[in-house]
Amino acid sequence: MKVSPSLLPILRSRMQGELLALVLLHPEREYGITELANDIGVTPTTVLREVDRLTRGGILADRRVGRSRLVKARTDTPLYRPLSDLMSVSFGPVPVLAEALAKLEGVRRAYVYGSWAARYSGEPGPPPADVDVLVVGDPDADALFDLAEVASRRLRREVNVHRISVEAWEARTDDPFLTSVRERPLVELHLGLGTM
Template sequence: MSQYTLASELATISGRPTITRDLVARWERGHQIPRAGTRQWLSVVLQVPREQLDIAAAAARRRSRLGHAVVTENAPAQPGHARRAQGTPPLLPMFRSRVQGGILAATLLNPDRSFSLTELAEHAGASLASVDKENKLLERAGLLTSRREGTIRLMRAADQHGALIGPLTELMRLTYGVPQIVGEEFGSVPGVARIALGGIWADRFAGIPGPEPDGIELLIATPPGKTPDEHALSVAAQRAEQRLKRPLTFTTVPLDPDLDTLQIPHQRPGHPVVEVAAIRPRSVPRPSDVELDGRDTIHHLIHAGQLEMIGGPGANGRPFLDLAAKHIASAERIGENAPDSTFILLSQAAQLIGSSLLAQQGLRASMNAAEHVVGTAVTAQFGHQFSQIELLRRRSRELDVPTSRDSHVTPAEVSTYLRTVRTLLATATHLAEKIGLFS
């Protein structure tokens, strides 16, 4: 349910037009606690027991009095300190504000999606006005682009081939991207209830000046009586280390429901602990029961910056396969009448099929990757059948030059490649059920 929808339903059912989307946003960011009367209507709309909301409100008040906060993504380290977030951020002091860092982390680390101003405000832990101001500056600089859907303005990372985008994305991944990457990797492990970040990174994030963080310290809280799989935690730690390019240590403890804030062992008294949202994937990738060749090729492409690791909802190949199936269906309908257009659709479907297998492994082509990377990576792991991905891509590029003698395809080519791409789709669908995260 969006903030607009929740506000609208609350206003309707309570008869209070003063309940607006901005008010809901303040509740979500922890800047305000819903009053008792409002909580009663919230329990009706959200179908949550009133008592549960009252307990949460009491806990929020205690945290506010103690100076603690639960931080999700890139929210401020302490409630009520939105103004402090505008100052020079010790985590990456060349930026004008921590708000700017939060916006860039959200957009550059998720280049395939758009964000509303409200979503970016949640990531950056700032007001809508502050986020709007920073967005306009970043758009003027060519780092973000915007579009409108009705009355909502959506922002996303600019063209991925821009000269600044790749290096800037790497900076954001190593600094403000830490909560997202940790949340993605450990959020995919069943049995992880809460995650807290401590150490020097948490100090810098909270605004305490000092040296650059040289490692990441985690505390993983698990439900009483439930122990996460040690191998799954090790894979999550290994992938997070590779993505963050710094060592990571973690400790697991049983979850104490009476604790408002988790505390990292050996954390210095008075130093902040940043609690991170566990970003759950749409479906948890199964452990691999496919013996993958080409691991050296994948490691080489990762170290060369051609492939990057992803987690959370992005580590899901199903949407790619679904879109590839739609492309193939469209190609079948127009095949005889427009063979060139049909061939381009088939080439795009093949790329999507390759991207699906990479996504299922928690991989994707990086911002500055060469065009052949998807085909190369998939062929190295799953066999020569997938070399058709690169062959189709090369052939479709010839169609981009209408004056070339190779700029047209024959109906026979189209008929053959329809069968080829259908077979690739069936094979990839079967493989997707058997492969897990690459590590």
């Protein structure tokens, strides 16, 4: 079950934040209901109810192609820019970082940890000042640094990337850093999806 959205408590649910972030932060894309449900990890019926609300409210646009319903952000309304900005700074790290890291050679897995992951998991507290990312694999260090800089500008907060090898991640040693990361909330970035 999805927990309440500590990242942006004005939303009804974390699922609503995830859906809005995914669609609003990729306004050039159209998404099918099943695709959105898979990306967010909920049932198509749940997504359909939320899409109906957001379409009626003028936030999303939809069209039918055969039996499929395709959804995209409405960028022609006064709500788009401020709502997109809110989604970027609150729920934006998951779709933005997953998309960027999926394109970077050598990344095997990636996680958000620290205060952003804690808020995402429902722990109360102030808005996170930064986003901490653990990258498992052997991507080029300069490319990873550049990716963090671009993501920081897009998310309007510092993105800190820590890289470790696959062996170090799987070893389960008593490394104090990895122990603290594993003991706190972790949000896995689904790299195979490209956008989520």
